[in-house]
Amino acid sequence: MTQEEKVQKLTNSMANFVGYIGKKLPDDVIAKLEELGQKEDRPLPKVLYETMTRNQKLAVSLDRPSCQDTGVLQFWCKCGTGFPLINELEALLKDAVVKATFETPLRHNSVETFDEYNTKKNVGKGTPTVWWDIIPNSDQCEIYAYMAGGGCTLPGKAMVLMPGAGYEGVTEFVLDVMTSYGLNACPPLLVGVGVATSVETAALLSKKALMRPIGSHNENERAAYMEDLLEDAINKIGLGPQGMGGNYSVMGVNIENTARHPSAIGVAVNVGCWSHRRGHVIIDKDLNITCTTHSEVKL
Known part of the structure; x- marks a missing residue:
């Protein structure tokens, strides 16, 4: 596989991942919301927890984001110095966000500050935000993805x-x-x-x-x-x-x-927020991806 083909493969996988976490909450969040709903003894909040659970089921079955505000994408990369796509990673994450914006679809949430126009691609100056932790003597990369909504x-x-x-x-x-x-x-x-x-x-x-x-x-x-x-x-x-x-x-x-x-x-x-849309993947040197936050995701 050429370097260009590797970049395209990971771009497609991350675009699918971004779209997926917009529709389905992490396993631990779903479990906690269900737990709180079972423990709550007041009528109105109990109904609200039941509504959140129903929202999640509908989001998955209708293949739509679980919240209309799909936020500004933020990535935290714990990347080994030997990871084969370390040089291309930040650019391909931006391309993945653009791809996910149209395929998922995601709401257009990147507005250029001071110029006050929406890029309509969810990318702009400094967005998506990418933070780096560089890990010496490692050839794998961990990526945390987070949708930071306005609320x-x-x-x-x-x-x-x-x-x-x-x-x-x-x-x-x-x-x-x-x-x-x-x-x-x-x-x-x-x-x-x-x-x-x-x-x-x-x-x-x-x-x-x-x-x-x-x-x-x-x-x-x-x-x-x-x-x-x-x-x-x-x-x-x-x-x-x-x-x-x-x-x-x-x-x-x-x-x-x-x-x-x-x-x-x-x-x-x-x-x-209650719709805490974050995900975590581990990518090895051969671009095999393991997701630790969502048990049913296929990338």
Whole structure:
């Protein structure tokens, strides 16, 4: 197979993958929504959870996106230096998004800032967003794909706390964001929290946290404990599904962190809505693809 043929093969596979995750939620999200629906004892939120489940079945059977806002595509590439298409990867991901836009189809969501025109291809300056983690001595590539819709993007917020604010300040920041903007993001939410030194490192970590499976925990036991505390606290706010009230407002809270400057705590929040459209694939050097998030996908 020539290099050009390899590029075309992976482009087609990623276009199919992008279209698929727009129509079918990850296995862990589906399971969590069903769990919350079974645990909920209030009539209205219970009906809403049942509606979400029905929405998912219709999206698959009618071959349509599960939400009309198919978002701006974002990719996180953990790519080995020996992966054969590392040089072509970012360009082919853009081509895959264009292909998926017309074949799925996806809503046109890439508007050139300041010029204020819609490209109608879901690509533009810096979109889709591609983040890179380069892995030495590896010939495989992991790709996380995420559809960042307008609703789940609205609560995004980052700041550096004053010295002395401590982890109580982190908690207050997260709950302030949830009480101020949580309704806009179509609960129940997956809440990603980044804790680092500066706003940009915290913000990137909070988005990375959304790629983690629901029910997973930070490897640090204190951070994992804080995840549970924040989940309980946000549930007690009572947002409920679609902000209509209920016992459960989140699918989980995922915290990602780095070491930080001793006098500052950068903190950020990003959220995924109930229709949390993300996917994860592992591609080996022969372009064989394994999907870890969707059990039935064929690429």
